[in-house]
Amino acid sequence: MHETVKLLKDLIGFKTENPPGDEYKVINYVKKFFSKNKIKFKVYSKVKGRNNIIGYIGQGKPELLVSCHADTVPVGTGWKTNPFKGVVKNSRVYGRGACDNKGQLACLLYAAKELKKNESELNGTFLVGILADEEKGSQLGLKYLINAKKIKPNFAILPDIGESMKSIDIAEKGILRLQMSAKGKAAHGSRPQDGENAIVHLSQAIGKLEGYLLKHKKHRLFSKPTINIGTVQGGDAPNMVPSLAICELDIRYLPSQNTSKIIKELLAVVNNKKINLKKVIDIPPTELKDMNLVNQIQKTVKRVLGFKPKPIGLDGGTDAKALLMKGIPAIGYSCGEHSQMHVPNESIKIKELEQFSKVLIEIVKDVLN
Ligand SMILES: [Zn+2]
Incomplete structure (x- = not known):
């Protein structure tokens, strides 16, 4: 079994429905994971229990932030399996958050662990963000960290759009x-x-x-x-x-x-x-102007996965918008299918977890090259 599946099953086991959030449960788990893998980290919280954690790999500028959110939408009704137990079935993992955003988070942790092994090869810092409150507007999460200047990334990737790695979100209505x-x-x-x-x-x-x-x-x-x-x-x-x-x-x-x-x-x-x-x-609508990050991701994905993701504009708004409005180049790119987000029996393909963790490692290496 790929390590991301094990990580994802653990993450689904923490109940972080927002409201109330309780992201500290996931953050405590990540703290242990970072400590075990000798990754430096800091925990930031605007409100008790609504923690954010940033892992630091490499050093100096530029800083690339890749962040996932630890909260999920409420479970709702209509589940065939326990939503707080990661269930492996039909080559997929089922559970609340599997596709939004704990599957991507599992890939991010796996990538962090792998990148830590050769961190001196990175030209800059990889900021590994596991953040609170995305499902309710990120006032206690990404927006807090940026506004309070707890982090000052030069660019950011938010793996939270679905699209099975085929599209890159560069604009939002x-x-x-x-x-x-x-x-x-x-x-x-x-x-x-x-x-x-x-x-x-x-x-x-x-x-x-x-x-x-x-x-x-x-x-x-x-x-x-x-x-x-x-x-x-x-x-x-x-x-x-x-x-x-x-x-x-x-x-x-x-x-x-x-x-x-x-x-x-x-x-x-x-x-x-x-x-x-x-x-x-x-x-206002936002659109990424500096295409360097997009061009690099397209190249890396083509090399690693054999296809070239295409830039798209989203109907909805994500945290990328908040970053773009602050002048930080930010894009959305992730595994998972959009149709699996915010629904009962939420799931993600194990194959996509494997592919995304692999390509994410290469993207970070190429961007911080
Ligand atoms: Zn999400």
């Missing part, structure tokens, strides 16, 4: 969250003609936005922009005409768009004076 509200006029429910129904205004607006495609220029890396109507609230009682109704929109947009234009465009589509749009969150 912008995330715009809007609150759409409708104002009406309250009245007694027995006399609706005296009022003005905010829910009716809002639902007409929603109807117009459903399936609407925002104006945009086609982008070589991205699919089209999207609008999701995620929540809706309105009304206090059946016998009252509602004076207020609110929904929330999640818009994923492209570099050719900008948020004030998007808001104007949506107001024109809705075409109703009773509707108001308010910006709640706006995180």
Whole structure:
């Protein structure tokens, strides 16, 4: 059995559902692993129990960070095996976190151990990150470490995208969250003609936005922009005409768009004076400009695995976005299938664990060459 399988089975055994996280369980295990393999490390935590650990291999600049997260999404229902027991079946390992992100984490630990053996050959430092809180936005994990300057990597690889090593995430859509509200006029429910129904205004607006495609220029890396109507609230009682109704929109947009234009465009589509749009969150699209890291990874993967992964843009946002916004070149690249993330009976192919741990070692060597 490949050592990553054993590591993964151990990691699945630690319950690190977020919430509450409890990443310290995995971090304590990694501490022992690092000590046993004589890898230097530091533990950082913003909140007790929500630990992060960084292993240091090699020395000096540049510093390459490869980090996985120790937390998982909650188990949910629909499991055929115990989600906290790594089960080997059909050449795969099953369990919560197998594909997101403990499988990749097992590969990272294995790579760290192997690279430690010849660390003097590295020209720079390999930062081995096992981090907290990714599933809830990384405020206690990567974002904390970067903002508090606990780590200052020159570039980073985040093995957390699925895609079976065939794609490299180099760009991510912008995330715009809007609150759409409708104002009406309250009245007694027995006399609706005296009022003005905010829910009716809002639902007409929603109807117009459903399936609407925002104006945009086609982008070589991205699919089209999207609008999701995620929540809706309105009304206090059946016998009252509602004076207020609110929904929330999640818009994923492209570099050719900008948020004030998007808001104007949506107001024109809705075409109703009773509707108001308010910006709640706006995180711009990001795209890696410096392609050195990508070119190197493509070369290494081609040599080791025989195929060339292709750069892609993601619909969703990952921690790479946070790093890119700080000016740190960061990409997403990993084993595992996207369809296995956040689902019951989560699993990963053992073959992919083997391939990824092998190629990761070579990538680190080539980048820190
Ligand atoms: Zn993940």
